[in-house]
Amino acid sequence: MQASWRTASREKLITELERQERENEQLRRERDRYRQERDRLRKKIDRLEDELDDARRALHRQAAPFSRGTPRRRPRRPGRKPGATYGRKAHRRIPPQVDERHAAPLPSRCADCGGPLKTIRHATQYQEDLPDVRPVVRAFDIAIGHCIDCGRRVQGRHALQTSDAIGAAAAQLGPAAVTLAVVLNKQLGLPLGKIATLFRERFGLTITPGGLVYAIRRAARRAEPTYEALRETIRGSPVVTPDETGWKVNARLQWLWAYATPDTTLYAIQPGRGFDEAASVLGSDFAGVLVRDGWAPYRRFDQAIHQTCLAHLLRRCRTLMRDHRERRFAPRVQRILQHALRVRDGYHQGRVSAHGVAIARGHLQNQLNALIDRPGSAGVARRFAAHLAIEFPAVFTFLLEPDAIDATNWRAEQALRPAVVTRKVCGGNRSERGAQTHAVLASVLRTIQQRQLDTGDVLSKLLHSPAPITALAPPRTQ
Numbered sequence: 001m002q003a004s005w006r007t008a009s010r011e012k013l014i015t016e017l018e019r020q021e022r023e024n025e026q027l028r029r030e031r032d033r034y035r036q037e038r039d040r041l042r043k044k045i046d047r048l049e050d051e052l053d054d055a056r057r058a059l060h061r062q063a064a065p066f067s068r069g070t071p072r073r074r075p076r077r078p079g080r081k082p083g084a085t086y087g088r089k090a091h092r093r094i095p096p097q098v099d100e101r102h103a104a105p106l107p108s109r110c111a112d113c114g115g116p117l118k119t120i121r122h123a124t125q126y127q128e129d130l131p132d133v134r135p136v137v138r139a140f141d142i143a144i145g146h147c148i149d150c151g152r153r154v155q156g157r158h159a160l161q162t163s164d165a166i167g168a169a170a171a172q173l174g175p176a177a178v179t180l181a182v183v184l185n186k187q188l189g190l191p192l193g194k195i196a197t198l199f200r201e202r203f204g205l206t207i208t209p210g211g212l213v214y215a216i217r218r219a220a221r222r223a224e225p226t227y228e229a230l231r232e233t234i235r236g237s238p239v240v241t242p243d244e245t246g247w248k249v250n251a252r253l254q255w256l257w258a259y260a261t262p263d264t265t266l267y268a269i270q271p272g273r274g275f276d277e278a279a280s281v282l283g284s285d286f287a288g289v290l291v292r293d294g295w296a297p298y299r300r301f302d303q304a305i306h307q308t309c310l311a312h313l314l315r316r317c318r319t320l321m322r323d324h325r326e327r328r329f330a331p332r333v334q335r336i337l338q339h340a341l342r343v344r345d346g347y348h349q350g351r352v353s354a355h356g357v358a359i360a361r362g363h364l365q366n367q368l369n370a371l372i373d374r375p376g377s378a379g380v381a382r383r384f385a386a387h388l389a390i391e392f393p394a395v396f397t398f399l400l401e402p403d404a405i406d407a408t409n410w411r412a413e414q415a416l417r418p419a420v421v422t423r424k425v426c427g428g429n430r431s432e433r434g435a436q437t438h439a440v441l442a443s444v445l446r447t448i449q450q451r452q453l454d455t456g457d458v459l460s461k462l463l464h465s466p467a468p469i470t471a472l473a474p475p476r477t478q
Helices: 002-058 175-187 192-203 209-235 275-282 296-300 310-323 329-348 354-372 379-394 410-426 432-450 455-464
Strands: 144-146 153-155 239-249 252-260 265-270 289-292 305-308
Touching (some): 175 192, 192 209, 209 265, 239 275, 239 432, 275 296, 305 310, 329 354, 354 379, 410 432
Antiparallel strands (some): 239 252, 252 265
8 A cells, every 4th residue: 555655656756857847948948048039139239339339420420421331351343343234335425516626746756766757547536624714804884863853863784783782882793603602502512611712713703701691692582583483383283202301500400391393392491390391382282292201290281192102111121120030021011012113113114004003003002901900919010010001091102193103202302412411511501591591592403403404594594683583484394
């Protein structure tokens, strides 16, 4: 009896020991898994801390704002690579007009042996150079009188004058000099001090940076009616791409907005980046197509047709896959969006018909809708799915009219690039008047470039006019 009891106790003890061993093994596996996760998170924290330090240091490295960090040990050779994908080889074209022709005869004797030389053939080389530019000083003998009947003062004006000022303001910059200063400062981002140096050393034209400020401000006042006309053009455009970036005015943060179409761009520097600021340009009842990023205030244009930027969504997919190791939801969203872009490209290349685009759009909507309902358990994937659910009506709008609607907000992004460069150089504007001057002139210059007009002709027309005029007519086709 006692032996059987001992046997049963021993078997029970063995069973208990085996169970505890299994539990210990399971705990060891969980411990190893937690250690691996701990090590992964430590590496991620270290990487993020390094990136944060690099970003903080980059704020103070204004001398090299576009530095890519440590150079590679074996960098690839710059330029296009030889082979079938090189493309057409280009060279500088022959000038259509020759202003000077000079002969380059053979020397009298060979430089090596001293023997006589014989001409075999002639070749032509072309050289395009800049002329020596000197200021043209114009003096206007202005007749001043008064009306015999009413006694009102009357002053004559020549067609080349840009102002009626006399006395202390009698010496002024001409329209060509003002146009060059505006382009260098507002389009190319050159500081006023360097422009004054260029004028003095290259052109022999002496002017102070303060004098340039007044000249550029005068050009902006003349361009105000044109700026308002551009605002109306943007407001009436069927498709508009807006975006915004930070901008300092008097050392305070404001926002530079860009509203772009294929032939018109309008900049506006405003204190905020909300719906009210956007509506001040577009109008709260804007009913065209709005190609924009996922910034929430844009969705408040409830009468507009929306297209969200697919580049931003694809970038978010790559971030989830790279930083969060999300391998279920984000790759599938990426494949759907890339498929939509391939459908658009196929339509532009003539491989997909309009009917095929419509069918593909329906299939893509169904696939994305089904995927949004099953994002998985990861928090980052659920947040991305919630964002896609909000943006869902605006994801595939570009497939309705692939020729007219862009899939991304690249137009506004490119319109902001010159402003970003200028911000890196000067930091913004010192006053509200300077901000308005920058917005007006930058809008006019960008639109002139889009419409392939001559900047000198447009600004000279504005400066020569006795009364404010609109120098840029609305485009014929939107």
